Amino acid sequence: MRVLVTGGAGYIGSHTAVSLLERGHDVVLVDSLDNSSRTAVERITQIAGRQPSFHELDVRDEAALSAVFLEERPDAVIHFAGLKAVGESVAEPLRYYSHNLDSTFALLRTMTTHGVHNLVFSSSATVYGEGQEAPYAEDGGLLHATNPYGQTKVMLERILSDIAHADPRWNIALLRYFNPIGAHESGLIGEDPNGIPNNLAPYISQVAIGRLPQVGVFGADYPTADGTGERDYIHVVDLAEGHVAALDKLREPIGVRAWNLGTGRATSVFALIQAFEAACGKSIPYEVQPRRAGDLAQAWADTTRAETELGWRASRDIDAMARDAWRWQSQNPHGYAD
Numbered sequence: 001m002r003v004l005v006t007g008g009a010g011y012i013g014s015h016t017a018v019s020l021l022e023r024g025h026d027v028v029l030v031d032s033l034d035n036s037s038r039t040a041v042e043r044i045t046q047i048a049g050r051q052p053s054f055h056e057l058d059v060r061d062e063a064a065l066s067a068v069f070l071e072e073r074p075d076a077v078i079h080f081a082g083l084k085a086v087g088e089s090v091a092e093p094l095r096y097y098s099h100n101l102d103s104t105f106a107l108l109r110t111m112t113t114h115g116v117h118n119l120v121f122s123s124s125a126t127v128y129g130e131g132q133e134a135p136y137a138e139d140g141g142l143l144h145a146t147n148p149y150g151q152t153k154v155m156l157e158r159i160l161s162d163i164a165h166a167d168p169r170w171n172i173a174l175l176r177y178f179n180p181i182g183a184h185e186s187g188l189i190g191e192d193p194n195g196i197p198n199n200l201a202p203y204i205s206q207v208a209i210g211r212l213p214q215v216g217v218f219g220a221d222y223p224t225a226d227g228t229g230e231r232d233y234i235h236v237v238d239l240a241e242g243h244v245a246a247l248d249k250l251r252e253p254i255g256v257r258a259w260n261l262g263t264g265r266a267t268s269v270f271a272l273i274q275a276f277e278a279a280c281g282k283s284i285p286y287e288v289q290p291r292r293a294g295d296l297a298q299a300w301a302d303t304t305r306a307e308t309e310l311g312w313r314a315s316r317d318i319d320a321m322a323r324d325a326w327r328w329q330s331q332n333p334h335g336y337a338d
């Protein structure tokens with residue numbers, strides 16, 4: 001297939017581009033480079049040995065996006081582009097709602113104009129919100145998020161479902177990611193957060209490389225085995241392969257369907273720190289701090305649906321995630337800025 005990937009220079013998009021190219025798909029990357037670098041595009045080519053097309057543009061620029069559709073004639077779209085920082089979304093809700101909704105509306109109108117109806121959408125486990133218990137299954141309850149970023153995912157899932165129900169030509173996969181971490185095993189592409197990371201794995205990596213002094217462990221009094229929060233970390237290459245599987249599924253008429261992409265296993269904060277210590281061969285200083293507002297004790301995926309319907313299952317363990325994250329961090333101490 002010829003696949004247009006919005007946000008294709010970003011963390012998950014760049015890994016997905018590699019997986020798509022390796023599976024023989026043609027890839028068209030569209031990215032504003034607001035939260036990514038042209039270097040990522042060069043490295044995708046280096047890893048895959050094939051070059052994707054690249055267009056630097058904001059998908060909200062509908063005229064420019066339409067020109068790309070006209071030139072490239074994609075069969076399907078994977079839509080990663082958007083803003084994703086939870087804390088920032090609480091501080092600037094209007095910017096988040098506006099950006100994530102407007103960009104998706106612009107994309108949907110452009111797809112409609114050009115007769116492209118196959119879409120894979122980046123959703124998040126954040127749509128399971130509060131009041132539900134792990135493991136989360138796709139039909140487990142009402143979708144509700146606790147912050148504006150998560151609410152954009154809930155709203156967009158609803159909007160995409162309505163569109164698919166109204167017009168049977170649409171085929172839409174909603175992929176709910178758990179906690180993507182790690183990097184491509186080449187060490188050439190990986191996560192390159194702007195400023196101080198909000199998420200645990202990139203924070204640990206930056207402590208390990210010496211950019212930050214210590215990890216703050218947000219609570220060691222949870223009702224979990226070691227008292228720290230447990231999450232379903234998934235290797236970003238497994239996640240990327242999940243997108244290729246979802247794209248294959250779109251060859252059948254599915255209408256709209258949600259799939260969890262996780263491993264089905266939970267790992268604590270302490271266990272993740274230990275995995276990074278083993279990977280980098282150094283001890284990683286940490287300090288137990290108060291719980292972070294809005295955090296759950298435990299979250300992990302029920303992966304049954306993705307396994308049975310997509311024929312996909314994550315295969316890389318926490319040690320591989322830490323090892324690959326560390327290879328990326330140590331080879332690129334300042335991310336793509338090096």
Ligand code: NAD
Binds near residue numbers: 036080103123
């Ligand atoms: P990222 O910021 O690395 O990638 C997003 C890319 O989109 C960036 O390269 C950015 O420059 C680009 N972009 C943003 N707005 C754009 C616009 N209007 N037009 C064109 N390009 C634009 O983020 P990521 O971690 O790769 O996340 C990709 C998607 O997955 C996002 O939708 C995110 O909400 C979702 N998601 C991420 C996680 C995670 O932990 N990383 C978890 C669940 C869901």
Ligand code: UD1
Binds near residue numbers: 215217292
């Ligand atoms: C967070 C977001 C979620 C988003 C996801 C993207 C919040 C409340 N939730 O999820 O909406 O979809 O990122 O991957 O922000 N932790 C520490 N110290 C740190 C950072 C985190 O101890 O410096 C702990 C947290 O308490 C949690 C675990 O590590 O138990 C994972 O945290 P994080 O990486 O931020 O992911 P989530 O909270 O699952």
